[in-house]
Amino acid sequence: MTKRAGIFGIVSILGLFALLHIGFANDEISPRALGATLVGGIAFLLMATSIFLATRPSVLEDAFGGLDRMYQVHKTCGVIATILVLVHFFASPKEIPEGIVATADVTFPSSPLGMAGMILLVVLVIVTLNRKIAYHRWRMPHKLMGVVFVLIVAHFMTAPEFFFDRFGPSGLLLILAGIVGILSYGYSMFGMNRASAKTYVIDAVNKMERATEVVLSPIGDALQFKPGQFAFVEVKGDGFSEPHPFTISSAPDEDKLRFTIKVLGDWTRKVREELTPGLEVDVRGPYGRFDTSHADNKQVWIAGGIGVTPFLSTIRGLKDGDDREIYLVYAVREGAEALFFDELREKLTMMPNMKLILLESNNGEFCKVEKIKEKLGTSMTSFDYFLCGPRVMTSSIIKDLKSEGVAANKIHTEAFEFR
Ligand SMILES: Cc1cc2nc3c(=O)[nH]c(=O)nc-3n(C[C@H](O)[C@H](O)[C@H](O)COP(=O)(O)OP(=O)(O)OC[C@H]3O[C@@H](n4cnc5c(N)ncnc54)[C@H](O)[C@@H]3O)c2cc1C
Incomplete structure (x- = not known):
């Protein structure tokens, strides 16, 4: 379809x-x-x-x-x-x-x-x-x-x-x-639509540099999802009123469900400051079609900051023998902001054709198509592109990819906002 x-x-x-x-x-x-x-x-x-x-x-x-x-x-x-x-x-x-x-x-x-x-x-x-x-x-x-x-x-x-x-x-x-x-x-x-929610209990709330990882265990049936999908998360606790959408950052075959949440406003700040293990959480989903498995074997994944979460799930779920040629371009302000960087680097060095490229804007390395082209060192049109990050970054990259001759159907994006 x-x-x-x-x-x-x-x-x-x-x-x-x-x-x-x-x-x-x-x-x-x-x-x-x-x-x-x-x-x-x-x-x-x-x-x-x-x-x-x-x-x-x-x-x-x-x-x-x-x-x-x-x-x-x-x-x-x-x-x-x-x-x-x-x-x-x-x-x-x-x-x-x-x-x-x-x-x-x-x-x-x-x-x-x-x-x-x-x-x-x-x-x-x-x-x-x-x-x-x-x-x-x-x-x-x-x-x-x-x-x-x-x-x-x-x-x-x-x-x-x-x-x-x-x-x-x-x-x-x-x-x-x-x-x-x-x-x-x-x-x-x-x-x-709450009837379809799965109930989880919070196991751990891990504070990281500019983000919080929430680890959950299912109370009954676990959510079935694909890497790159997201769910609506509703905490059953005082003041955590409405459900919020977050990409699942764990791999589908893990026992635990993980979300990695950046502080952006009141709710995400409350998560960082007040969420405690033992609270129950309703998770509704999965949603989303940011699925790298349906594209060609040559791919460039572009993550801007917290936009790394859909790729985290995908990379955590990679199986030995996956010989796709993949470049993960991870754009952050400074190295310390790159979440789970060591884990990503370790996992990708085990995959024969996958490479991690870190771009730090504080070092003058901005996430631009010109820069990516330089790092790939080959024609850009043969790749599929998956982008997740701030709207200003993704829209300028999409425009430049199209000017480089990349077909629109080879560009896939995930928007982190519905409004
Ligand atoms: C598909 C999708 C996947 C996402 N994945 C992640 C992720 O993995 N990690 C991460 O840190 N952030 C993710 N986000 C963004 C996250 O949902 C917002 O940062 C969070 O809801 C902000 O809430 P707030 O009250 O703290 O901030 P606010 O300042 O109140 O909101 C900031 C913006 O977030 C959006 N937003 C806020 N509340 C809701 C809501 N209840 N439902 C829908 N949108 C809302 C609105 O666009 C709003 O303008 C994702 C968003 C979407 C749509």
Whole structure:
């Protein structure tokens, strides 16, 4: 399945709606009203899609190329839906068509419901796109998006029939989307995805230079995962409210599950300062498609700082006889920051075709394609590239790799953020 199958699926549903809406349109509807309802219906479908994707349906990960990409589509659908809601509002005819008795309540309660939904939507999108708001403060208003959806469902279900035949083919598609959206919202709000969590107990909390390693033992069934995958971690302790995503840094065949966590904000600081052995932790997953085993045998892995975690799991799980030609480029500010460096070096010296390249920016060795090219000493186009690190670093490397002629399908990334 290609990474674009999910997008293709969404576009197909929108196309089907447009065909049904135009094809079965009432002869008496004005072109303006038809256009406005078409745009409104597309906005509605995009909102339902966005809410559905927020339930993290792991069965669709292949169709989107991983949960991180699914979240990007979730965000894009939300933003486009908001723009279309505004277009729908301004394009909708404000007069009642001829022949309809213009009583005061003909557009009531549809109009005020739609207006309330639109205002709340715009406010929440502005909040959602504000990256300065801390995640735990951002999360609650973001969840109110479901309330917007309910208001817009109510707006649609009470819309006057001369404006939209909701029991016609396109209307029935919207009713179905409304049901999916509301069920998805309930599923996310009431934490029903928690049912699939595996419970672990903390064995050790190891403080390292600028990171904390948390070691867990399963209480019941252990999580089955592949190297490079991540999970949502929820600590059952005071103040450790919401689940946070972390890449699993242990190998799949280890008895223990390990996460390596850099202090970035309140939650990760609390992990370092207050987490103690004996506490229970729910782990939900696995998610992600950052899988080096499906690519060609010549690979360059580029890790920026804490972005080494998916490679840690992969390297810890390497088996004798793995003869792939792999370069791990590990970019840090200074050597002391390179987590598990001795372990990585030892493991890679045992593998015949694998090399570790440490780049320390404090020594003037910046992680740039030019530098990597110099270290490889061979053509760059024959390799597959796996990148995990700060967005500024990965996006500039991707741009330069493409300028070097590396095909887009040979570049694989893992984003450490969903917002
Ligand atoms: C797929 C994935 C894998 C990751 N793997 C690792 C890893 O192996 N090691 C590591 O140190 N970090 C990893 N991260 C980043 C880690 O999740 C954040 O650093 C952490 O959640 C920050 O929380 P905070 O409250 O301390 O910081 P904040 O300052 O509150 O958050 C910083 C940023 O982290 C993200 N974030 C915060 N809370 C959440 C949440 N509950 N759910 C989703 N995103 C959130 C947001 O983008 C936010 O802007 C990963 C992130 C993702 C998406």
